[in-house]
Amino acid sequence: MMRQSVLVLALSGLFALPMLLALPAAAHAGTLQVTVHGVRNGRGHIRIGVCRKAEFLSETCFRHAVVPAHPGDVSVSIQDLAPGQYGIAAYQDEDDSGRLKRNFFGMPQEDLGFSRDPSTRFGPPAFADSALTIGNNDSRIVLTLRHLGR
Numbered sequence: 001m002m003r004q005s006v007l008v009l010a011l012s013g014l015f016a017l018p019m020l021l022a023l024p025a026a027a028h029a030g031t032l033q034v035t036v037h038g039v040r041n042g043r044g045h046i047r048i049g050v051c052r053k054a055e056f057l058s059e060t061c062f063r064h065a066v067v068p069a070h071p072g073d074v075s076v077s078i079q080d081l082a083p084g085q086y087g088i089a090a091y092q093d094e095d096d097s098g099r100l101k102r103n104f105f106g107m108p109q110e111d112l113g114f115s116r117d118p119s120t121r122f123g124p125p126a127f128a129d130s131a132l133t134i135g136n137n138d139s140r141i142v143l144t145l146r147h148l149g150r
Contacts, residue, residue: 028136029080034065035073036090038145040111042070044094050078056087056127059099069094087130088115090143111145120146 036046046069049061065076069092091100091112101109115132118125132141 029082031138032078032081033140035075035142037073044069044096046074047093048090051087053127083135085131085133087127108148111147113143113145117144
């Protein structure tokens, strides 16, 4: 009888294994360390948006961070970021208006930058030019603020 019970348990475990393997793996939420390079002065705050493709270049990015500006590099940790593809945008909000200041023609008047440091010579980058794939592990990126529109 004891031998039969062990056999039943062993067989039930073997049949359960394929079902367990078919379950999706739980997504590990990690931390993204963002370093913003090239902050020219200590006025205002550095505003960082972590955006999915549909939100990129809008004010509705699903994750935000705001840190005081100071000359040089400014770093912030974005916690609990699920694996996926994101574009990161940052700007120095020197007047603390909460919005990127633009001139009459729409050119940025405050310094800004994007993940992967794409060219902004002919306008804002496409999501594909800035996209990062964040995996299960903690990640680090550095982006550089550019001084446009001045």
